[in-house]
Amino acid sequence: MWHYFFRRLLTAIPTLLIVITIAFFxxxxxxxxxxxxxxxxxxxxxxxxxxxxxxxKPLVQQxxxxxxxxxxxxxxxxxxxxxxxxxxxxxxxFPASLQIGGIAILLALVVGTLLGSMAALRKNxxxxxxxxxxxxxxxxxxxxxxxxxxxxxLGVYLSWLPVAGWGDxxxxxxxxxxxxxxxxxxxxxxxxxRGSMIEVLHSNYIRTARAKGLREHLVLLRHALKGAMLPVxxxxxxxxxAVITGSVVIETxxxxxxxxxxxxxxxxxxDYPLVMGTVIFYGMLIIMLNLLVDxxxxxxxxxxxxxx
Amino acid sequence: MIKTDRLxxxxxxxxxxxxxxxxxxxxxxxxxxxxxxxxxxAVVSMVLLGIIALMAIFAPWLSPYPxxxxxxxYIQSPPNWDTAHWFGTDSNGRDLFIRVLYGARVSLMxxxxxxxxxxxxxxxxxxxxxxxxxxxxxxxxxxxxxMYSLPFMFFVILLMVVFGRNIFLIFIALGAVEWLTxxxxxxxxxxxxxxxxxxxxAHAGGVSNFKIIMRHIIPNVLGPVIVYVTLTVPQVILTESxxxxxxxxxxxxxxxxxxxxxxxxxxxxxxxWLLVYPAIFLAVTLFCxxxxxxxxxxxxxxxxx
Numbered sequence: 001m002w003h004y005f006f007r008r009l010l011t012a013i014p015t016l017l018i019v020i021t022i023a024f025f026x027x028x029x030x031x032x033x034x035x036x037x038x039x040x041x042x043x044x045x046x047x048x049x050x051x052x053x054x055x056x057k058p059l060v061q062q063x064x065x066x067x068x069x070x071x072x073x074x075x076x077x078x079x080x081x082x083x084x085x086x087x088x089x090x091x092x093x094f095p096a097s098l099q100i101g102g103i104a105i106l107l108a109l110v111v112g113t114l115l116g117s118m119a120a121l122r123k124n125x126x127x128x129x130x131x132x133x134x135x136x137x138x139x140x141x142x143x144x145x146x147x148x149x150x151x152x153x154l155g156v157y158l159s160w161l162p163v164a165g166w167g168d169x170x171x172x173x174x175x176x177x178x179x180x181x182x183x184x185x186x187x188x189x190x191x192x193x194r195g196s197m198i199e200v201l202h203s204n205y206i207r208t209a210r211a212k213g214l215r216e217h218l219v220l221l222r223h224a225l226k227g228a229m230l231p232v233x234x235x236x237x238x239x240x241x242a243v244i245t246g247s248v249v250i251e252t253x254x255x256x257x258x259x260x261x262x263x264x265x266x267x268x269x270x271d272y273p274l275v276m277g278t279v280i281f282y283g284m285l286i287i288m289l290n291l292l293v294d295x296x297x298x299x300x301x302x303x304x305x306x307x308x
Numbered sequence: 309m310i311k312t313d314r315l316x317x318x319x320x321x322x323x324x325x326x327x328x329x330x331x332x333x334x335x336x337x338x339x340x341x342x343x344x345x346x347x348x349x350a351v352v353s354m355v356l357l358g359i360i361a362l363m364a365i366f367a368p369w370l371s372p373y374p375x376x377x378x379x380x381x382y383i384q385s386p387p388n389w390d391t392a393h394w395f396g397t398d399s400n401g402r403d404l405f406i407r408v409l410y411g412a413r414v415s416l417m418x419x420x421x422x423x424x425x426x427x428x429x430x431x432x433x434x435x436x437x438x439x440x441x442x443x444x445x446x447x448x449x450x451x452x453x454x455m456y457s458l459p460f461m462f463f464v465i466l467l468m469v470v471f472g473r474n475i476f477l478i479f480i481a482l483g484a485v486e487w488l489t490x491x492x493x494x495x496x497x498x499x500x501x502x503x504x505x506x507x508x509x510a511h512a513g514g515v516s517n518f519k520i521i522m523r524h525i526i527p528n529v530l531g532p533v534i535v536y537v538t539l540t541v542p543q544v545i546l547t548e549s550x551x552x553x554x555x556x557x558x559x560x561x562x563x564x565x566x567x568x569x570x571x572x573x574x575x576x577x578x579x580x581w582l583l584v585y586p587a588i589f590l591a592v593t594l595f596c597x598x599x600x601x602x603x604x605x606x607x608x609x610x611x612x613x
Binding site for chain 1 (some may be wrong): 469549580595598
């Protein structure tokens with residue numbers, strides 16, 4: 001178990017290195033730089049700026065300099081947000097992103113499993129069909145369409161909720177972004193759960209559990225749900241990745257001061273350190289979450305023993 | 309037919325039976341096709357999708373207006389049947405109906421081409437890894453694992469920002485992202501197919517590896533691949549819309565559903581039709597592909613027969 005964990009941690013290192021390398025060189029071979037303006041800077045000033053940011057050195061040397069700094073946990077200063085380091089920006093943005101994304105995932109997991117199980121238990125009933133129709137809608141309507149539609153109905157026409165912004169981080173500002181992020185995932189998880197639940201309910205160990213006279217809710221909770229959750233758990237990796245990328249759009253739509261918004265702004269402004277910082281940060285997050293998901297999967301499924 | 313004819317020629321005695329009682333064999337694909345036609349949702353979806361595709365192809369002949377012409381008298385006017393602005397006009401005074409259809413062209417084209425790219429890379433890669441197995445397989449699949457854990461959407465966004473909005477770049481980038489799952493599916497299938505007797509027979513007959521993969525392995529792993537293709541196309545359309553929504557997709561005056569939706573979302577309080585029509589088209593298309601994918605899976609999966 002621990003052995004597996006550490007080995008996976010070790011393989012995360014080259015993956016991160018690849019992320020850093022691709023992002024670094026892609027950003028640098030791009031035409032246009034952070035100081036391209038309508039009016040060109042005087043050459044001496046430009047040379048000084050380049051020197052201050054080590055950008056006058058050869059690209060490969062810059063790469064290793066940057067790598068060295070990242071290893072010490074320093075993402076450097078932001079080019080566009082003057083007086084802020086990338087670390088500051090990420091730390092400031094992360095709580096908002098985490099709240100939105102984390103609650104969305106939890107909501108999707110709980111509601112999705114619940115709906116999926118209900119549909120599976122009453123297979124081919126009205127409940128089943130309505131749940132699956134809702135799920136199909138959730139899959140077919142992407143979150144960037146869901147977000148404006150929800151805003152239009154709940155925010156503009158009914159004016160129950162604020163349309164955008166963050167306020168002081170009050171809960172009412174978070175409802176719409178969380179819903180828009182969670183709904184597509186609720187739909188996927190409900191479908192997954194329904195499928196695997198139906199399969200599990202036909203399996204031998206459920207028949208055994210029923211045959212030995214276990215009460216129905218125990219059969220479902222203790223035996224069926226555990227088996228049915230396996231595909232859902234393995235979907236959690238892609239799901240968190242989807243929520244994280246989705247939050248880039250959602251944060252832009254709702255004007256939330258999170259990390260995702262910095263990524264888009266940074267990329268458009270050629271703010272190299274900020275973009276690199278967000279990519280590395282998100283890359284690390286996704287890799288760690290995938291590792292976590294794999295470990296949970298191993299704990300749930302005795303067939304997948306996490307040896308060597 | 310040919311076989312019985314030959315038999316008749318060789319053994320005329322056999323010809324005594326009535327010639328009508330010939331059992332026509334049904335191939336796996338014909339079987340699957342019949343099952344698919346019994347799935348109402350899938351059939352309706354195929355018809356709808358066909359209509360949308362035809363509308364996209366014949367777009368210039370369906371509306372009296374060109375897609376990039378600005379009508380100064382009709383800026384942001386609501387849908388109106390008398391002027392033939394069926395879906396209204398956008399904030400620049402362009403006809404929305406024709407723009408939605410041109411958006412369909414871009415979205416569908418990106419969807420199919422990117423899926424095509426992912427199909428070619430994924431099937432080749434997966435078949436090679438699965439067929440040769442051993443160390444090659446290990447190495448190739450480890451590579452896929454690493455690629456999997458990369459935050460790909462960020463790279464695609466970076467790519468768009470860095471190299472400008474270029475429609476060919478979009479589908480190559482998206483195809484390059486989507487091939488990973490395809491490779492995994494094909495590899496898994498190849499592993500089981502390559503143990504089959506007919507592959508062994510081909511081996512014994514001295515057929516080259518390349519030919520075995522092309523003639524025996526790939527045709528026999530196509531079932532799950534087709535299902536996955538029908539689920540990849542909407543995925544790609546969705547991603548393209550997502551990029552367009554961020555302002556990184558195709559360039560004006562050309563448009564795609566994502567661009568139209570993002571323009572509509574900005575103006576939804578004053579001109580909701582700008583959001584509603586493209587959103588309906590996108591949602592219906594995604595619906596249809598998903599239903600067809602589900603139907604195909606049921607039709608091709610022998611477990612549920």
